[in-house]
Amino acid sequence: MSLHRRPLRVLVLPAATALAALAGCAPGSPTARIDPPPTPPAAVAELCRALHEELPETVAGLERTRTEPQSSLTAAWGGSAIVLRCGVPKPPEMLDPDQEGVHVNDVAWLLDKRSDGGFRFVTGMRTAYTEVLVDKEHATDAGMLVGLSAAIAETVPEGISSY
Template identity: 35%
Template sequence: MHRRRALRAPLALTVLALVGCGEPAVRAVPFGGSDSIPCQAVAERWPDTIGPYEPRVTAVASDGVAAWGEPPIVARCGKAPPGPTTDPCIDVNGVDWVATSLDDGGTMFTTYGRDPAVEVLVPAAYEAPPLLLPPFGEAVGAIPQSLGECSSVGD
């Protein structure tokens, strides 16, 4: 049984709650590579919780997408790796993340140096978004960091 599934949107993530029987499901469009072998390895390691936030049911048949909390924190595997950027890059327990501020006040974190990349979208309702990243370390670690390190960003 899949507890976490979702759909992806082109650039901005559209997150909707679907009303149905039981718990509302989170929708977020998966990336094209979300069901690739590397993303399957990531999905097998998605964290059980993100801090106090429990997993959410997602609305599509892709294990490469998961969600936790309300409003949902959404993780998606299969994104194209980011190239050099001026966005801040941070190391969280050995995982390099590029942090991008979104127009709605949320933050998009994208792994750096891994192919495919993993994206974590944190809504503006959460304080200190980087503090939500450590639980993703084991899952993201399933993809080797072979394309460079955080220090490479912007060089």
């Protein structure tokens, strides 16, 4: 995975298959319907619980949203505008040496442009994979990853996840 520091707005990537994590929720809704990832190993779930406690209350100016079902593996901001799932399995794109990425606050992110104009970011080189889905409106630059990266850097150690 090639990790470059450059603004997100200049990266154009082929559309990748994004996980269908959202259903029946519009950006700005008071509740976001997010399917938690399949049950991760206990050590990964523990890291995700620690991350959940450190996540910021606002991301890209959007307030944190209640999720259904409630889970320490999920979080959302602005309804479904920005959605986080911790403990996801290793994405197959991680095996592609030409896959693009960015570094934000010492956290490496694989990124995929989605067919709807939004982005899917997945942490790399951490002992638990965290996925962030961002709608088209809020995917204008990687600045929205700053607070999320700080929380991840504090709670999820560097390394390679075996999950």
